[in-house]
Amino acid sequence: MTAPVDTVAEVAAVPEEIQGRSLSAIAWGRFRHDKVGMVALVVLVILLLCAVFAPLICNLMGVDPLALNDTVLDKENGGVPLGCGLPDSGFFCGISWQHPFGVEPGTGRDLFARVLYGLRISLLIALSATFITTLLGSLFGIVSGYLGGLWDSAIGRLMDIILAFPFLLIILALSGVFTQRLEAMGVPEGNPARITYLILVLSIFGWPYLARIVRGQVLSIREREFVEASIAMGSGTGRILFKEILPNLWAPIMIYATLTLPTYIATEAVLSFLGVGVLPPTPTFGAILADSVNYMSIIPSYLLIPGTILAIVVVTFNLVGDSVRDALDPRAARA
């Protein structure tokens, strides 16, 4: 796509051009022919719908992520689900029609409901953090690349500093203090504050990567004729940045966003696993996995089912991201 977007858009705007299609229409046309991408998208949409309608689905199934139920546990056998941990226990011990994913050892909470609700929290955090990352990364990248000079140096050093921080260490060390700060600033106590903290930290440590990509793109775009033309016509910096340059950056930004989202889902799981995440009893993938690894040898399904679902979510996001890239930037298509 050598033609800058504006030209295409202008062409498309001409009424008598029957074949005129917008960039997004062209991209969607390519995407539709990408079988892997389409399958991943369908799976993703189903998972998203499941997450959004989790309360409804759980109601229909008659399960509840928080309801304790010790009638399904074997109290004489370490509190594991009935039928588990015995010499003849199979892989699917603890699983029934009522509890398709089994129940949590020790509490008897339904795992199907917990996985669905965990998916909600994961997606909420990952989507919000991706949105903020994209916003910050694009803004700083464009400003840094276009204005150059002092701006570029300042933003560049800021990015260097952020990238030099031991991210995981900081996130663990500061969680208590910052959560309290947020609560003092009026964010509701408990989970809202903790979720806000996670979103903020993920975004703050995530944007420099995108900003660097965007800055590189801007450096080449700003030398192009249409930018010069715009300057010659006397446009303000703001207009040039956001009306002339930004639309040319949609492809890398979209690609980066779709690839960042799954890493955030995984990071959120890791952080909950390490105990920084959401407070109990709210279910999260990380908390489920942290508990389930202990029971790997006697209740394998407890680790494998939530683990597989987390993997599916991450993989489908990645596949969709790849396909979006192929659709937006066909030259980069994999052979």
Add this chain to the structure above:
Amino acid sequence: MAKVSPVVRTAIVVGVGALALAACGGGGGGSNSTSSGGTPTKGGTIQYLTQSEQFDKVDPQRVYTGEDLAFFNGTIERTLTAYKFSHDAKEGTSVVPDLATDTGRQSDGAKTWEFTLRDGVTFETGAAITCADVKYGVSRTFATDIITGGPTYAISMLDIPDDPKGGSAYKGPYVKTGQDLFDKAVTCSADGKTITFHLKRPVPDFNYTTTLLAFSPVPQAADTGEKYDDHPVASGPYKIQTYNKGKGGKMILVRNDKWSQDSDPYRHAYVDSWDVEFGIDPTVIDQRLIQGAPADQTAISTTLEPQSLPVVFNDPKFASRRTNEFDPYVRYFAINVTKVPNLKHRMAIAAALDREALRTNAGGAYAGDYADGVIKPNMGQDYAPTQMWDGLLGQTIPPTGNVDYAKQLIAESGAPVPTITFDYPNTPTNTKAAAIIVASLAKAGITAKPNPIEPGSYYGVVFDPKKAHELINAGWGPDWPNASTIIPELFTPTGGFNLSQYDDAAYNAKVDAAKIELDRAKQASEWQALNTEAMKNVVVVPTRFGRDQRLPGAKVGNAYLWPAYGSWPYGDMYVKQ
């Protein structure tokens, strides 16, 4: 006084409950007696597999976890007196002479205690152990800025005045402030054989106190202060050959050739060496012991992970070696009385908690029995049922809780219950327990908020009155079989583990009276009454008298749970040939 440190392993199994402690009449309940079968033979190496990356402390004056006290006392450190090696609850907690020729001689109404050292006792250097070495060892406890983490009974019991600015007037052997006071409280006979302790109050069971490693000898010339922790001078049958901390690290103990069996009728020293392997994943440890490969048949570890229990206890092939016994600990939730001052509110919390769900979560029957106080039945004469759940609080409260009664109590209190923030070490099992607490308190209309704390710093946080919240996850075991190491520690402001911040003048006076009661039977009944009174005031909500399950390697002999420390009897174990 008893400063505690959470045992990492136990932290993961049952919640940081398990503290540090030592003795307790153990092994009351249904036990599969393991051990023996054959005569002990000399030789071989026992591998001790552990998840910790180092010993919490090795310095004798600083060791204070039950398992470590037993390990070092059985291998490298000798003390004036020690506990008999036996699986039996009574025998296994009885005191026998070790460095001393007898179990101590008291006079002046148990305010003066005298021990005479055996002939021929030496350090690994070959130097004879004298009264001065024992005295120097005891003096180190007073250097509280350097010698941290250990028991402080020497400070509270020896006849040395308090410093008006806090602590003892004697500041330890490094700064020597108040050295003359210490020299008066601990004296040596002219021949250096007899050590005499002068106490500030009668302590009829002081010879139990002297089983603690804090009373073991340290040669002054070898004392390197804080660094002594890396390589203490051995007085027992083994000495440290290497001590590498961290993942993959090892501590190797080899025979101390200066030790002679003639001077030590207490230890058997069957094995040739001990091989402590640090930083192994607990699941891996359990799997190695369950699989029982030849190299792991001489291995031991401590508590089994909860997920290993069904495997070990449902397979008859482990029947001869698995152990399942009461440990020394009581698990409970401390209620911070400064934050929940209304008794009816505390009663409502006790009534609302679903102790059955909490027990199921901790491992069901393996986790222990329902507790009715902080004194465990295996404490013998100090225990009496408190009726806490059978009417002491006004109504019967079943293990699943009595929600109606809780609501009634809140209504009677005339004030809303404050939000209950629950402090707990952030481990998966405790996270699930937090959910159970939130749910069961909510049924009675009490709002609870979980507050997970990083396990490594857990006690540091909850010991700080400014940081501790309303409800605190805890556990405690006695230092020796006398509730004087429980009630004063848990429920008086001078105690070392008063998480409830309880400070009641009348109660304190009764505790002080019980401490110096010389008639042991009368003292026992006083502890019983004080235990019941604390439960009536719901200073804590006891949940479980804990149990402990272990699986030693098939070739380890005398692998029984030693009631003295709720640990392996390290000085009695051997490798089956």
